[in-house]
Amino acid sequence: MSYAVSASQNQRPGTDSEEVIRAESEITDLLAALDDPDCRSVLEVTGEEPLSAKDIVERCEIPSSTAYRKIERLVDLGLLEEGIRIRSSGKHASEYRRCVDGVELSIGDDGTELRVVGCEQ
Numbered sequence: 712m713s714y715a716v717s718a719s720q721n722q723r724p725g726t727d728s729e730e731v732i733r734a735e736s737e738i739t740d741l742l743a744a745l746d747d748p749d750c751r752s753v754l755e756v757t758g759e760e761p762l763s764a765k766d767i768v769e770r771c772e773i774p775s776s777t778a779y780r781k782i783e784r785l786v787d788l789g790l791l792e793e794g795i796r797i798r799s800s801g802k803h804a805s806e807y808r809r810c811v812d813g814v815e816l817s818i819g820d821d822g823t824e825l826r827v828v829g830c831e832q
Contacts, residue, residue, distance in 0.1 A: 728829040738825045749781045754809050761806035
């Protein structure tokens, strides 16, 4: 039997929440990650169910070292949530799940902002 326990401290707030980001550096970092095909691939495969890094490597068809870098980047940005799959065997494993449903960029008279919509959990 296995259980998932959230281990992320950088998760976007709330269930089905929306966060507005106005800091230029954070907007730039998020857009750069979304522009990266490997990061997008990781986000796509982790939308339905939590996956281990090994599963992500297999489904995205990217090298392990690349996958681990992309996973870490996405967790740091709050786009991917890390959890722990607890097994009765004692061999626990990290698993990852996308924690955003959408991102919207707005440019207006008041400046630039990025809206990040969190997933229903």
